[in-house]
Amino acid sequence: xxxxxxxxxxxxxxxxxxxxxxxxxxxxxxxxxxxxxxxxxxxxxxxxxxxxxxxxxxxxxxxxxxxxxxxxxxxxxxxxxxxxxxxxxxxxxxxxxxxxxxxxxxxxxxxxxxxxxxxxxxxxxxxxxxxxxxxxxxxxxxxxxxxxxxxxxxxxxxxxxxxxxxxxxxxxxxxxxxxxxxxxxxxxxxxxxxxxxxxxxxxxxxxxxxxxxxxxxxxxxxxxxxxxxxxxxxxxxxxxxxxxxxxxxxxxxxxxxxxxxxxxxxxxxxxxxxxxxxxxxxxxxxxxxxxxxxxxxxxxxxxxxxxxxxxxxxxxxxxxxxxxxxxxxxxxxxxxxxxxxxxxxxxxxxxxxxxxxxxxxxxxxxxxxxxxxxxxxxxxxxxxxxxxxxxxxxxxxxxxxxxxxxxxxxxxxxxxxxxxxxxxxxxxxxxxxxxxxxxxxxxxxxxxxxxxxxxxxxxxxxxxxxxxxxxxxxxxxxxxxxxxxxxxxxxxxxxxxxxxxxxxxxxxxxxxxxxxxxxxxxxxxxxxxxxxxxxxxxxxxxxxxxxxx
Numbered sequence: 001x002x003x004x005x006x007x008x009x010x011x012x013x014x015x016x017x018x019x020x021x022x023x024x025x026x027x028x029x030x031x032x033x034x035x036x037x038x039x040x041x042x043x044x045x046x047x048x049x050x051x052x053x054x055x056x057x058x059x060x061x062x063x064x065x066x067x068x069x070x071x072x073x074x075x076x077x078x079x080x081x082x083x084x085x086x087x088x089x090x091x092x093x094x095x096x097x098x099x100x101x102x103x104x105x106x107x108x109x110x111x112x113x114x115x116x117x118x119x120x121x122x123x124x125x126x127x128x129x130x131x132x133x134x135x136x137x138x139x140x141x142x143x144x145x146x147x148x149x150x151x152x153x154x155x156x157x158x159x160x161x162x163x164x165x166x167x168x169x170x171x172x173x174x175x176x177x178x179x180x181x182x183x184x185x186x187x188x189x190x191x192x193x194x195x196x197x198x199x200x201x202x203x204x205x206x207x208x209x210x211x212x213x214x215x216x217x218x219x220x221x222x223x224x225x226x227x228x229x230x231x232x233x234x235x236x237x238x239x240x241x242x243x244x245x246x247x248x249x250x251x252x253x254x255x256x257x258x259x260x261x262x263x264x265x266x267x268x269x270x271x272x273x274x275x276x277x278x279x280x281x282x283x284x285x286x287x288x289x290x291x292x293x294x295x296x297x298x299x300x301x302x303x304x305x306x307x308x309x310x311x312x313x314x315x316x317x318x319x320x321x322x323x324x325x326x327x328x329x330x331x332x333x334x335x336x337x338x339x340x341x342x343x344x345x346x347x348x349x350x351x352x353x354x355x356x357x358x359x360x361x362x363x364x365x366x367x368x369x370x371x372x373x374x375x376x377x378x379x380x381x382x383x384x385x386x387x388x389x390x391x392x393x394x395x396x397x398x399x400x401x402x403x404x405x406x407x408x409x410x411x412x413x414x415x416x417x418x419x420x421x422x423x424x425x426x427x428x429x430x431x432x433x434x435x436x437x438x439x440x441x442x443x444x445x446x447x448x449x450x451x452x453x454x455x456x457x458x459x460x461x462x463x464x465x466x467x468x469x470x471x472x473x474x475x476x477x478x479x480x481x482x483x484x485x486x487x488x489x490x491x492x493x494x495x496x497x498x499x500x501x502x503x504x505x506x507x508x509x510x511x512x513x514x515x516x517x518x519x520x521x522x523x524x525x526x527x528x529x530x531x532x533x534x535x536x537x538x539x540x541x542x543x544x545x546x547x548x549x
Contacts, residue, residue, distance in 0.1 A: 003025065003026040003028075004023050004039075005025075006022065008020065008024035008078075012054070012056065013054050013139065014056065014372040014373060014374060014375075014458035015372065015460050016374070016499075017056070017060070017062045018062065019061040019062050019073050019078065021048070021061060021077060023043075023045065023076075023077040023078070024080065025077060025078070025079050025080065026080045026083055027079055027080065027083065030102075030168075030170075030206045033081065033204060038178050040537075041172055041535075046076045046536075046537060046538075046539075047076070047077050047537050048076055048540065049078075049079050049081060049143070050078055050079070050080050050081070051144050052106065052141035053139075054139045054141075055497040055498075056374070056499040057497055057498060057499065058542040059144075059200055059496065059542070059543065066545055067504070076540070079204070081104040081141075081143060081204075083104055084102040084104040085102055085109050086101075086105070087109060088113075089113065089114065089126065098165055098211065100208075101209070101210065103142055103208065105141065105142050106139065106140060106142070107364075108138055110137075111365060114129060114212065114215070114361065115127050115128070126214070127214065128212035128214060129216060129361050130213075130360075130361070131163070131360075132152035132157035132158070132159075132163075132252075132429065133152045133160070133365070134150060134160065135152070135364060135365060135367045136370050137368060138368060139369075139370055143205050145160055146196065147198050147200050147205065148199065149197035149199075149432070149496055150495075150497065151379075152429070153252050153253065153428060153429060153451075154430075155248070155251060155252070155429070155430070155448065157429050157430055158429065158432055159432040161196035161197050162433060162434060162437075163210050163211050163212075164196050164208055164209065164211075165209045166184035166209040167182070167183050167195050167208055168205070168207040169202065169204065169205055169206065171202070171203040171533065172538075173535075180206065194435055194436075194529070196434045197432075197434040197496075198529075199543055200538060201529055201543050202533050203538055215359060216288060216289045216290070218252065218286065218288060218357070218363040219285065219286045219288055219357050220283070220353065220356050221285075221286075221354070222283050223281070223284075224279060224280075224282075225279060226280055226282060227277070228278050228401070230242055231246065231280040231282060232255070232280070232393070232394055232397050236390060236394055243393060244389050246284075247448075252283075252284065252285030253282070253283070253285075254283040254426065254427050255283075255426045256280065256281040256283070256348070256423050256425050257280050257423060257424040258344070258345035258349065259273045259404050259418075259420060259421075259423075259424070260273055260344075261278060261345040261346065261348070262278045262279060263342055266409060270409060270417070271338040271341065272409055273401075275401065279349070281349060281352055283366070285363055287360070288357065299359045319344075319457065320371070320421070320458065321461075323337050323457060324468055324471075324472040327472065328414075328415045328467060328468035328471045337414075348423070371457065372457065373456060373458050374456045374457070375498045376480045376484075376499050376500070376502070377452065378396075378438070378451075378452055378453075378484075378487040378492035378493060378495060378500075379437075379438035379439045379451050380396050380450045380487060380490050380491060381431075381449060382447065382448040382449060382450055384446070385446070390450075392490045395486070395490060396452050396487055397424070399486040400424050400483055403482055404420050404424075407419055407479070413471075419456065420456055421457055422455040422456050425455065426450055426451065427450075428448060428451070429448065430448055430449065431448065432449075435518075435521040435524060436496075436521065436525055438493035439451075439493075440493075440518075451495070452487070452492075454483075456476060459472060477502045480503070481505060481507075485508055511549050514549065525547075
């Protein structure tokens with residue numbers, strides 16, 4: 001039987017969300033999961049699900065009420081599926097490569113099952129890979145990654161949920177009976193455009209089946225010596241459009257900007273990013289696929305070490321806690337902050353890989369571990385028919401760059417000067433046909449998507465009301481509230497799992513804007529959601545608000 005307890009305090013990985021549910025239960029397999037759901041339904045509890053805890057919006061649970069105050073968690077049963085990690089794979093008689101995954105499996109578990117330690121110690125046949133994937137193999141669990149509409153990179157690749165062939169889900173009917181139903185794209189009547197990105201509001205995914213392809217390799221090239229204006233210029237035109245040239249000619253592309261890779265000081269000795277010299281880290285990949293379906297023999301076992309892992313190993317959570325504390329300190333503390341920011345930006349660029357071949361899955365997993373961060377992210381459409389040189393993406397990028405420079409120079413309080421102390425980051429994909437995907441476009445659309453985010457370290461206070469911690473978080477929120485409306489104006493949609501709840505202000509009114517952003521998609525989703533979860537067992541205030549506006 002399952003491991004259930006009361007009085008358990010749940011937190012997300014960045015320590016920004018906390019909840020104490022009435023019951024916290026660990027499910028070991030599907031049968032266990034069904035029994036937990038039956039028990040919770042019998043008690044009249046709402047049900048939420050957790051796994052890797054790698055999210056910032058309270059899709060799982062929180063003890064904070066919308067608009068402030070406290071939310072009673074006692075009526076909830078929180079189910080941890082992190083021990084449900086079984087994976088199997090097959091090649092069907094129709095030639096499909098299918099990978100069946102339980103929701104608690106990580107991206108690393110998926111790598112081990114699909115390719116193993118190839119080439120020396122490969123997994124059993126068939127050796128397969130997804131054509132796109134997330135980055136962190138140790139934290140990202142499949143259930144949450146799919147349900148929240150997450151993504152990898154790849155100019156002609158969809159989001160991860162669009163690779164899903166079928167989903168087995170535990171549901172509760174109007175008579176509070178618990179049953180299992182499999183939704184599949186093989187059944188034309190199944191609403192896969194709703195089931196794939198479900199935000200945990202319909203039921204519990206007990207198995208997810210992906211469409212994979214034979215294992216292939218990617219030629220990776222990282223460069224850190226290009227001026228920002230030579231990668232993404234402010235006003236692209238017919239004669240100068242470097243971003244367009246880059247994204248349209250690169251299978252897999254990511255851009256990073258660590259603000260203090262080039263820096264200067266003003267006459268007040270303030271540390272400022274030097275925008276005339278600043279450089280962008282380009283991570284580029286070209287798919288290498290053999291006609292026979294076997295990966296090329298020159299792929300090494302691992303991608304060279306990347307900056308993120310060095311940052312995590314050398315600094316990690318402790319460093320960002322100190323940066324946050326020192327930012328509210330005296331002159332000596334402030335000098336230490338500036339020194340750390342310069343050193344960490346320099347370290348990131350110095351440890352970027354140069355030129356390598358890697359099995360596709362290992363190319364995706366260049367960051368094998370993570371330190372706690374705050375993350376604000378949007379999906380912004382790239383429609384070449386109306387914006388041929390991607391001026392919108394330049395505007396989105398430079399909105400952050402210019403604000404970072406402005407705050408460093410002009411904010412009166414030191415703790416307000418460096419709201420983005422890790423990186424600005426962009427990835428590029430095609431689009432999605434899942435109705436609630438931030439990358440949604442109708443079937444057949446040629447619109448692509450830029451997933452843009454900025455990140456800062458997430459400190460850990462001894463007590464949540466410490467002044468330095470409040471200063472740090474208030475600065476972060478203010479910066480997000482500055483950038484959010486600019487990205488919304490570019491047609492952007494917030495990434496469901498990131499910290500977009502910070503835009504719930506009278507001036508921005510993000511929940512009402514969701515009604516405009518998603519329109520009929522939101523209405524259609526809610527209609528089916530209400531049919532599949534008529535007792536609202538899997539809905540609670542923070543997810544219900546998405547549909548209410």
